[in-house]
Amino acid sequence: xxxxxxxxxxxxxxxxxxxxxxxxxxxxxxxxxxxxxxxxxxxxxxxxxxxxxxxxxxxxxxxxxxxxxxxxxxxxxxxxxxxxxxxxxxxxxxxxxxxxxxxxxxxxxxxxxxxxxxxxxxxxxxxxxxxxxxxxxxxxxxxxxxxxxxxxxxxxxxxxxxxxxxxxxxxxxxxxxxxxxxxxxxxxxxxxxxxxxxxxxxxxxxxxxxxxxxxxxxxxxxxxxxxxxxxxxxxxxxxxxxxxxxxxxxxxx
Amino acid sequence: xxxxxxxxxxxxxxxxxxxxxxxxxxxxxxxxxxxxxxxxxxxxxxxxxxxxxxxxxxxxxxxxxxxxxxxxxxxxxxxxxxxxxxxxxxxxxxxxxxxxxxxxxxxxxxxxxxxxxxxxxxxxxxxxxxxxxxxxxxxxxxxxxxxxxxxxxxxxxxxxxxxxxxxxxxxxxxxxxxxxxxxxxxxxxxxxxxxxxxxxxxxxxxxxxxxxxxxxxxxxxxxxxxxxxxxxxxxxxxxxxxxxxxxxxxxxxxxxxxxxxxxxxxxxxxxxxxxxxxxxxxxxxxxxxxxxxxxxxxxxxxxxxxxxxxxxxxxxxxxxxxxxxxxxxxxxxxxxxxxxxxxxxxxxxxxxxxxxxxxxxxxxxxxxxxxxxxxxxxxxxxxxxxxxxxxxxxxxxxxxxxxxx
Numbered sequence: 001x002x003x004x005x006x007x008x009x010x011x012x013x014x015x016x017x018x019x020x021x022x023x024x025x026x027x028x029x030x031x032x033x034x035x036x037x038x039x040x041x042x043x044x045x046x047x048x049x050x051x052x053x054x055x056x057x058x059x060x061x062x063x064x065x066x067x068x069x070x071x072x073x074x075x076x077x078x079x080x081x082x083x084x085x086x087x088x089x090x091x092x093x094x095x096x097x098x099x100x101x102x103x104x105x106x107x108x109x110x111x112x113x114x115x116x117x118x119x120x121x122x123x124x125x126x127x128x129x130x131x132x133x134x135x136x137x138x139x140x141x142x143x144x145x146x147x148x149x150x151x152x153x154x155x156x157x158x159x160x161x162x163x164x165x166x167x168x169x170x171x172x173x174x175x176x177x178x179x180x181x182x183x184x185x186x187x188x189x190x191x192x193x194x195x196x197x198x199x200x201x202x203x204x205x206x207x208x209x210x211x212x213x214x215x216x217x218x219x220x221x222x223x224x225x226x227x228x229x230x231x232x233x234x235x236x237x238x239x240x241x242x243x244x245x246x247x248x249x250x251x252x253x
Numbered sequence: 254x255x256x257x258x259x260x261x262x263x264x265x266x267x268x269x270x271x272x273x274x275x276x277x278x279x280x281x282x283x284x285x286x287x288x289x290x291x292x293x294x295x296x297x298x299x300x301x302x303x304x305x306x307x308x309x310x311x312x313x314x315x316x317x318x319x320x321x322x323x324x325x326x327x328x329x330x331x332x333x334x335x336x337x338x339x340x341x342x343x344x345x346x347x348x349x350x351x352x353x354x355x356x357x358x359x360x361x362x363x364x365x366x367x368x369x370x371x372x373x374x375x376x377x378x379x380x381x382x383x384x385x386x387x388x389x390x391x392x393x394x395x396x397x398x399x400x401x402x403x404x405x406x407x408x409x410x411x412x413x414x415x416x417x418x419x420x421x422x423x424x425x426x427x428x429x430x431x432x433x434x435x436x437x438x439x440x441x442x443x444x445x446x447x448x449x450x451x452x453x454x455x456x457x458x459x460x461x462x463x464x465x466x467x468x469x470x471x472x473x474x475x476x477x478x479x480x481x482x483x484x485x486x487x488x489x490x491x492x493x494x495x496x497x498x499x500x501x502x503x504x505x506x507x508x509x510x511x512x513x514x515x516x517x518x519x520x521x522x523x524x525x526x527x528x529x530x531x532x533x534x535x536x537x538x539x540x541x542x543x544x545x546x547x548x549x550x551x552x553x554x555x556x557x558x559x560x561x562x563x564x565x566x567x568x569x570x571x572x573x574x575x576x577x578x579x580x581x582x583x584x585x586x587x588x589x590x591x592x593x594x595x596x597x598x599x600x601x602x603x604x605x606x607x608x609x610x611x612x613x614x615x616x617x618x619x620x621x622x623x624x625x626x627x628x629x630x631x632x633x634x635x636x637x638x639x640x641x642x643x644x645x646x647x648x649x650x651x652x653x654x655x656x657x658x
Contacts, residue, residue: 085573113573
């Protein structure tokens with residue numbers, strides 16, 4: 001089976017006047033359908049740049065990027081926007097939900113920019129379905145300000161899922177969350193991955209990366225390590241442990 | 254993106270900032286309101302002027318006898334004794350588009366009745382005069398062509414004469430004395446008020462022109478003849494035919510100067526039109542300036558709004574919005590703002606005009622053309638001044654926009 005994501009000698013050079021910044025230097029990655037990849041690296045390692053390239057928000061300076069078999073290296077702004085809409089889902093560190101817009105309407109947003117015409121009822125139905133996948137169906141009419149951080153991130157994940165993307169891209173999805181909520185969100189990702197959705201996430205937290213199936217380490221714009229996680233953490237188990245610990249603390253406290 | 258969904262999004266964005274939206278639209282509201290109110294007042298005044306011009310009579314052609322040069326001193330129009338009753342009769346009989354003719358003799362006299370007296374204008378006219386001037390009677394009737402042919406001692410009086418000589422009213426059938434001759438009052442004219450030149454049009458006595466020639470001018474010629482054409486567009490042809498007829502009757506050969514002058518009310522109408530044009534230009538300038546100022550206000554707020562919502566723009570672009578979707582969204586916001594300003598301004602202007610006509614008794618006329626133009630122009634202002642901020646939003650880079658704090 002051909003890989004969903006195929007990066008072939010990708011380079012990205014930022015030309016800021018006199019200085020040329022070589023942010024990504026010849027990275028080649030293949031990601032198969034159903035994989036769960038953590039992209040790691042220190043700041044300045046080029047992982048954000050690589051994420052923008054993977055997310056079709058930016059174009060590589062050199063190299064070839066095949067997404068679901070289509071070469072997206074040389075598409076223009078509007079074509080890239082259509083690819084993002086159809087084949088990619090985004091989850092951000094800061095959630096990036098539209099304020100004063102309900103969770104349901106936030107989830108409907110990508111469908112408004114789709115090429116296919118969808119009726120209002122269908123849009124609502126699909127958005128509600130995605131909210132129920134992330135366990136937020138009962139909060140559909142809440143505004144982001146009425147939701148906790150974990151709930152906001154789950155709404156954002158539902159938004160990423162709504163157009164049935166090939167790849168779900170998450171940029172530091174647990175960066176703004178406490179450790180327990182982080183585990184809950186990782187649980188949502190693992191559940192989605194178990195259902196066959198390909199996930200690529202950027203993180204700098206090693207313990208978060210251990211919930212993934214595969215870790216890619218970047219340093220100075222080059223791929224320096226590509227490991228399969230043998231003993232990966234299962235969110236449900238970890239949550240159980242956390243609950244026990246909390247209960248114990250109350251008993252002894 | 255769907256057009257209606259975009260309108261919905263734009264409306265919601267405006268609703269979130271109610272106060273700001275209203276303040277932004279205020280420039281347009283006040284501008285459009287002022288223009289609508291001013292146009293209403295202007296049109297009201299215009300209609301009143303047109304009424305007064307119409308009250309001079311419909312499609313009137315004036316024929317003057319020429320002036321006469323007596324030893325260097327030139328008389329004015331009507332001085333030369335060149336027009337005759339025969340000329341007047343011939344015009345009515347022979348010129349196709351002429352429907353009424355009234356020779357005119359002007360004079361002044363003291364009039365007496367009930368032991369009271371009053372100095373007034375005496376106008377000798379034919380029985381057609383009231384039809385030519387579009388002047389209704391309040392009481393009684395007009396003298397007849399028999400009165401005219403028989404030098405009848407009958408008269409029709411204006412309202413001012415009634416007020417001054419018949420304080421108890423009911424003058425019809427009574428007698429007034431003009432230069433010691435008794436004239437029987439057969440009718441009273443409806444009050445017409447002052448003319449544009451400030452002359453009391455009701456201060457006069459109408460008698461048959463034949464009687465006026467015999468008792469007042471004591472001359473066999475006519476200084477003026479009032480002629481009414483069938484329709485406004487027939488006037489040039491009628492004037493030409495009258496001139497030809499008179500040249501023929503007066504044996505004026507080609508190349509010699511006419512001994513009469515034919516004129517119409519075109520000059521008055523021209524003056525009114527010039528006033529109207531100046532008024533329109535003035536209103537147009539005010540409207541233009543106020544819409545410009547309002548438009549700049551909208552552009553300013555839209556630029557602020559684009560900056561404020563950079564992150565929202567980034568999110569929309571990340572999930573697949575094209576630049577054109579973003580441009581449409583902000584353009585619709587600007588147009589809704591300016592149209593809302595336009596509609597509120599129209600309501601304000603109409604309300605103001607109503608207020609002025611009710612409280613200050615100013616004549617106002619609500620112009621549908623002005624309302625339509627205000628609506629269209631305020632929409633155009635929204636597009637014109639919203640385009641730059643909307644394009645700025647559309648050109649944002651999604652990565653930069655998402656990173657914006």
